[in-house]
Amino acid sequence: MKRITRISALTAGLVLTALPALAEGVKVGVMMTLSGSAAVLGEQGRDGFLLALEEMGGKLGGLESEVIVVDDELKPDVAVNRARELVESHKVDVVVGAMYSNVQMAITGPLTEAGVFVLSPNPGPSALAGAGCNPNFFAVSYQNDQPDEVVGAYVSGKAARTFLIAPNYQAGKDHLTGFKRTYTGEVADELYVPLDQMDYSAELAQIAAAAPDAVYAFMPGGLGVNFVRQYRQAGLETIPFYSTFTVDEVTLPAQKKDAVGFHSGGDWAPDLDTERNRAFVAAFEAKYDRVPASYAAHAYDAAYLLDSAIRAVGGNLADKDALRAALKAADFDSVRGEFSFGANHFPLQDFYVTRVAERADGKFQTQIVEKVLEKPVDAYAAECPMK
Amino acid sequence: MTNLLILQGLNGLQFGVLLFLVAAGLTLIFGVMDVINLAHGAQYMVGAYLAAAFTGLAGNFLLGLVLAVPVALAFGLVLEWLVIRRLYDRSHLDQVLVTFGLMLMLNEGVRILWGSAPISVDLPEALSGSIPVWGTLRYPVYRLAILGAGLGVALGLWWMIHRTRLGMLLRAGASNRAMVSALGTDINRLFLLVFGAGAMLAGFAGAMMVPVISAEPDMGDTVLILTFVVIVIGGIGSIRGAFVAALLVGLVDTLGRSFGPILLRSLMEPDMASQTGRTLAPMLIYILMAAILAVRPAGLFPVQR
Amino acid sequence: MRLSDRAMLVTFAVLLPMPALFSAMGEPFLTVVLTRALIFAIAALSLDLILGFGAMVSFGHAAYLGIGAYAAGILAANGVTGLEVQLPVALAAAGAFALVTGAISLRTRGVHFIMITLAFGQMAYFLMSSLSAYGGDDGMALAGRSTLFGADPFGSSLRFFYVTLALLAGIWALLRAVTRSRFGRVLTGTRENETRMQAIGFSPFGYRLTAYAISGMIASVAGVLLANHAAFVSPSYMGWARSGEMIAMVVLGGMGTLTGPVLGAIAFILSEEALARLTTHWRLPFGAAVVLAVLFTRGGLLGALRGRR
Structure with a gap:
């Protein structure tokens, strides 16, 4: 008892x-x-x-x-x-x-x-x-890199120069590596920001100066909320925005309309x-x-x-x-x-590229645009001794 | 390159002005009241949450901002009355601990009230978008508004401190506390006022930033540390020092982050340069502070005591 | 015998049978929790040497905890698990860092000293955060437990507990000797009246710097233990919040005594663990407890004991 x-x-x-x-x-x-x-x-x-x-x-x-x-x-x-x-x-x-x-x-x-x-x-x-x-x-x-590989493959045919940004820690580097593994275009520049940074004015200025064809971001959680909103405020929304873990159902309640039309990648979406x-x-x-x-x-x-x-x-x-x-x-x-x-x-499992949309009830969610990869094997599986 | 330099310069100034708003209160509380207030960053956070909450109620950010500022002031007054006034005759260490405890409580308190998800506020329609500042160069209107509001407050503070009786008392209090109370000033009321004003300025800074960075728990912690760096570089108790140091920290941090790697690339291999840049960038302002203190142990504008 | 010494002996006597008691209660895991508290007791003791006895409020003391932890972690990652190598390396690294940063920091006084030690602490933190070969910001799992000439002092939670307790007792005895030596008296003298010490021919700087280095070196021992305890090394050991927690342990326990920090650290860690089990919002009651403890007790836990006597 x-x-x-x-x-x-x-x-x-x-x-x-x-x-x-x-x-x-x-x-x-x-x-x-x-x-x-x-x-x-x-x-x-x-x-x-x-x-x-x-x-x-x-x-x-x-x-x-x-x-x-x-x-x-x-x-x-x-x-x-x-x-x-x-x-x-x-x-x-x-x-x-x-x-x-x-x-x-x-x-x-x-x-x-x-x-x-x-x-x-x-x-x-x-x-x-x-x-x-x-x-x-x-x-x-x-596998952590897979959503990025999906987006990388998808963006390859759409943008010749992409600007990459992620927080400065191991997962940030891993996610950008995943993107670059499948992206065939040119990387305009790669930025790593401190994890506790909230204001991205300096980075957004650099993106504007580089004038890339697309931006790829891995800015999870609260970082994504601020980054996406400031991206929109800086008037950069004419540059297509691709990401992973940056616009999802955790961040959308705060990003709301600012994230609509932005892309993400993953194995699931609420409308699957x-x-x-x-x-x-x-x-x-x-x-x-x-x-x-x-x-x-x-x-x-x-x-x-x-x-x-x-x-x-x-x-x-x-x-x-x-x-x-x-x-x-x-x-x-x-x-x-x-x-x-x-x-x-x-x-x-299958992977999709998704896009943020507003639902009829005023809530926001990611919605599947297209299936990009069918049951891919992750990049590291071959090194695993388990059979 | 020139364009980017101007843009980043503006960004640095705007960041510096924001730091100044928070630092002004902290340096006065420190200089006049001799209280180390680790909960000052939490008051910045409280301002942000108040603005978000009032904007939600009023449906308009400017109205939310106008409502948030007096409530932030009231909050500061209550905090002084409840806790801070018990710390005046205590050691700095006791003050550090009590305000550290307050900081934990406030951070958790907003989490209980508003949850851990960030809360965002839409930009007021009139201040959204960007305007041309230099040739083809554009800058967000709202950030210019922050810059203007911050400079306005700085000017107002300067006027108050150098041109009014209250300011005279504050200047006197920062250099000789005993004398001020011996001259018959109600020192308790002065302290209450200083603390409330400090809380209000920090709250105002937080409230103004809500449309840009959204309110979330613990958002005050980084700001707190940066503000301490600012007031120590500037010289504790000196508003002028806080202003100069805030702009210095804002510019060094912003320009260092964006031009540091470019500069390093001309000195070494690109891979090596980006690695070094990533290591050095967050350290830059701490290196700046250590260097300034090593040469001028009391900061740039030490207050005469 | 002084109150502080008696309280310490009682504390050791109470701690000694705890693991047996915990396993009789069917809660052997509490031994692990208590071990963590003892590790922080060592760190708090080291901080008290400069904070309590030397009146140097360091807000960057967690850096030394991290230096010790990374000495163990980096050496283990390269296949060196022997404490006979890890400890000297940790001590040397911590000592060197303390001498360099101390020589600069000690030029300042009071609040400026607090801030400049904070700055150096943050620099160490960011340096480790960017060390991607050793996990960077994420930290890294300890490649292997530390050994001592082939023996396995941390093999079981019971052994770990008693090794830590023995180290704590040894460091307590060492610091007791140091603070009562001529060196210690000069250090305390500079705290009480710096001008007088200078007048009678002592230069406080050398004494302060030596105390600062000893303090950092002892903290690095706690760091080596912490790395083994968590089986993990992370820059989060060195953040400014951790430095603040260590100050709280010393002050809440009773600064300027050697028993206070030990009691403070144990009380701090145990109440943190207990509250975290009650609610995810544990920071609220914890913060309130810190506020009330400082406002309504003077001289910390030990002072409260003294008051009741």
């Missing part, structure tokens, strides 16, 4: 389903960034997962589930501690997380070494896709035409009164993937090899339609 009280005390203040632990239940840690200004992505991921769990009546694969939601504060050292606590105190079987690549890199090693399965609802760092691929890690999202997706978007909007983003869609898929795998092994979580094989089989109905895992446990 003591244990149950402690867990509810631990999770007070969070919206979650903490059901009493049963001997044969499954314990899932959900690790997201839930504090600070980066929390919007984490809130989407958490809500997507909990929505799926609610639809399944709190059960995963027929087992009662206990979910422990923790905040990684977007600090890798804090995240490692919380991850160890999930293993050592809560004895979780699976962790769904994280939201950012640096946290993912910090927690995946310690968790998988402890025999825990890690399902990523967003980051798919190259280090985990290639030589460092991990049998207990599954990216339910994509599958029956499963229509149901998901409707349920999410009904429950949370906002448009879901890819982070929510991936976390929602992660819950159903987990459900299918636990069901396949008959609830026997002790047989890790069987559970791994069942996860790899990905025998669930994804909101993205056809979905399977490659040898490195990264998805094989």
Whole structure:
């Protein structure tokens, strides 16, 4: 009894389903960034997962589930501690997380070494896709470079000179590398801005001076909000704007009309035409009164993937090899339609270029323009020793 | 190149003027009241949120701005009355800690009230778009408006400090506090006024920036550190110093970020240059501050005590 | 025996059986949390040498934590995991950084000193953030736990705890000796009355600079431990907010004593961990606690003990 009280005390203040632990239940840690200004992505991921769990009546694969939601504060050292606590105190079987690549890199090693399965609802760092691929890690999202490769391929035929901009950290460099991998035109210039910068007047002046045929930006979250609005204010909207993670359902409520017509790339959009997706978007909007983003869609898929795998092994979580094989089989109905895992446990799925539009109800969302790549294998998969 | 230089110069000035608005209050609170206020950046953030909230209610940014400024002032007065006045006889360290705690509370408070997603405000119709400034060169009207408003406030402050009785008290307070209170001035009321005015100026700066950068939690932290750099370079307590240093920091930061890499490229390999540029750019103003303090330990315009 | 010493011995006596108690409670993980608190206790102790005894308020002390952590991280990434190499490198790097920046910073006083140390701290932070070979802004996982002549001092959370506790005790004893030596008395003297110290023939600059370097070097030891504890090295260890937290630990515990910072660090880390488990909005009650603690207690935790006596 003591244990149950402690867990509810631990999770007070969070919206979650903490059901009493049963001997044969499954314990899932959900690790997201839930504090600070980066929390919007984490809130989407958490809500997507909990929505799926609610639809399944709190059960995963027929087992009662206990979910422990923790905040990684977007600090890798804090995240490692919380991850160890999930293993050592809560004895979780699976962790769904994280939201950012640096946290993912910090927690995946310690968790998988402890025999825990890690399902990523967003980051798919190259280090985990290639030589460092991990049998207990599954990216339910994509390899980080793929959305950029999609946009790069799409822009190639449309603009001869493109100006690139990203924040000055590893993911920023990775995303621009992804773009350049498929972009065949000339790179006008490449700018890296500090992560905490909010005013981009100097960079916008440089873009105006370079007069490129297109701009490609990876400016996630709050950076994207400010960059897109200032781009419009500076009168640069005549230069076509392509991006990844810069205009999505997390940033659109703040960007509103300023982002309309701007392009993005990804594996999902709210208007993706599958029956499963229509149901998901409707349920999410009904429950949370906002448009879901890819982070929510991936976390929602992660819950159903987990459900299918636990069901396949008959609830026997002790047989890790069987559970791994069942996860790899990905025998669930994804909101993205056809979905399977490659040898490195990264998805094989279609990618689209999207464009921001205003809906009839006044909300904003990305909408699919065209399918650009069909089930591409990521650039690092060949280096992965897993077969 | 000349065009870009002019454009970036304007950007640097506009950034500097913004820093000045925040720094003016901080340097007065520091100089006159001898209080280190780490919550000053949070007051900039509060101004931004107030403007966003009032704009939402009033449906018009200019009205939102007009409403936000007195509320920011009231907020500062309440904060002084509740907490800050208990710090006057405390050490600098105690002040640092209490205002650090306040900063954490305010950052989290706006997150509880408005959520963690950024809140944006549309530009007023009359101030959107850009106008030609030099040949084919165009500049956003709203940024010119910020520049103008900031310079206006600077001029007003200069007039108040050098031409009014209140200003005389402030100047006297910055160099000899005991004397001012010995002369029969209600020092508590003066302090309340200074703190409120500082909060209002920071709030005004935040409110003006909302259409450009949108309001989000923790947005005051970077501004706070930059403002401290400004007032230390300028000389603590000196409004003139804060003004010069704010423009200096604004220009060095903006021009350094955009011309640093270009300059480096003429000195070394392009790859090496962009790597070095990325490393040096964010450090530039700290290097500037360390260099100035190494030569002039009390800043550019030290206040005589 | 002084109150501070007695309080410290009681603290050590209470800490010693904690891991056994935690595992009896079925909460062995709390040992890991407590270890983290002890690591910060070492860092806070080092800061207190300059802040409490030397009246030098450094707002860039987290840089030394980072230097220690990166010394361990970078060496481990290159295959050198022995503490017999890592520690001397960390100490040398921290000492060198402290001597260079200290020589410039100590030309200034008061608030200007706070700001110039902040500037150097931020420079170190941005330098590490741009070190893309070692993870840059993202930081990097520690390639391997540190060893000591082939032994594995951090192998289990229990061993890690006692190694940290022993180091804390050793550093406490060292600083106790330093602050009571002639050197320490001169340092405290310059805090109380600089002019008088100069008049009787001491040049404060040399003493201050030496204390500044010792302080930085001890903090780098905490950095090496922190890297091993988190199994991760990140520039976020060196940000200005972390420096601010370290000042809070020292002042809330009781500056100018050697027990205060230890108690302050433990109280700080434990309440942060406890509140973060209660609510994602933990910064609000935490900030309120800091405000109230400073407003209504004087002399920190140790001062409160003293007051009740």
